Amino acid sequence: MDLNFTPAEEAFRAEARAWLEANVPVGLPSGDTAEGFALHVEWEKKLFAAGWSVVSWPEEYGGRGASLWEWLIFEEEYYRAGGPQRVTQNGIFLLAPTIFEFGTPEQKERFLPAMAAADDLWCQGWSEPDAGSDLAGIKSRAARDDERGGWVINGQKTWTTRGAFCNWVFGLFRTDPEAARHSGMTYLMVPLDAPGVTVRGVERLDGDEGFAEVFFDDVFVSDDLVLGGVNEGWGVAMATTSSERGLTLRSPGRFCAAADRLVDLWKRQNAAGEHAERVAAMRDDVAQSWMEAEAYRLATLADVTGLVNGVSQGARSSLTKIFWSELDVNLNETALRLLGPTAELIETSPDAVDGGAWMKGFEFALSGPIYAGTNEIQRNVVAERVLGLPRK
């Protein structure tokens, strides 16, 4: 096994590093408010203009045709430079791989370049008030309209991340109510300005409108907005969830950069000499978090080797999801314990360490075992589909 990158890949890294170090914005506000989101979109447009928004896509769709290895390298450099969360993530990391796999040439042409340029901003419409873990329990319907050549949607989605700021939603809708639970669903792409769509922002505890509810009242979508086959949405959606749980949504670069920052925090706390006993006692915990991030990086290199050789992640992406989400909670929790009561100081406090970022990181990490399918569900998937254990 050779863990070294080639000279060409190292040159790619150097180019990405130089650009990111010169351009990554400092201190962008949260992308979960309308104002913050707009600033994040500006950043996305800058990334696109310089050819860095979707490095692994073919050039014709706005990428630079980079390999998966180079994509991993870019991600490492992006987070190393302190790049902000990608508010385009639902489009570029989740929908796009699904369009590459199932989309028609017209759909690729229509949607991918606008997504890469952050002109179209996508949110994800899976969950409904009575269908979260049990995604096959969705009730939102799309009824056939032969006269107009399309579908009429009625129903509701919920927990739609940044839905209040996006202009498109993709999701699953029941098109054959008589079919078995996992059949009879179709994957549709819906413009949020279509007549009959109502988007209502949901305030989180911190006051940001990070979520939305999306209501559909007789919303018409034409046939060209069906992704994959009619009534075949479950299989198409599984491809999207595999991207979400597996490689594309949470690459190791993000966690390796956080682990490096944790080590740096420990060194600073140690040098400051305050609470020496606590800081010294936490040395192993900090090392443990760093090793977990590194383990995820190495496991990803193995996964990418498989992907490059045509072995898809499939249900193994559930293992990946459990690992990254739990390591993120451990890492941020370690930082909070290291900081002690200081961890609770918010960004406006002059004594807040690293601008209060560790508490924010911890709060967000807590949602990792829930979104992209809860970890309990992922453990069920691993038991049944990876280990082949019998269903109870």
Ligand SMILES: Cc1cc2nc3c(=O)[nH]c(=O)nc-3n(C[C@H](O)[C@H](O)[C@H](O)COP(=O)(O)OP(=O)(O)OC[C@H]3O[C@@H](n4cnc5c(N)ncnc54)[C@H](O)[C@@H]3O)c2cc1C
């Ligand atoms: C930060 C964040 C962002 C999100 N963004 C989106 C988004 O953009 N679009 C979207 O559609 N959804 C989104 N969601 C919703 C998310 O997908 C759901 O919260 C998740 O699937 C769980 O569904 P639920 O909340 O209805 O909980 P439930 O399904 O009601 O589950 C409740 C509890 O029961 C457990 N449980 C349920 N069934 C089983 C079982 N069979 N075996 C063992 N345990 C079980 C679950 O693990 C969980 O602990 C987001 C959630 C979060 C936290």
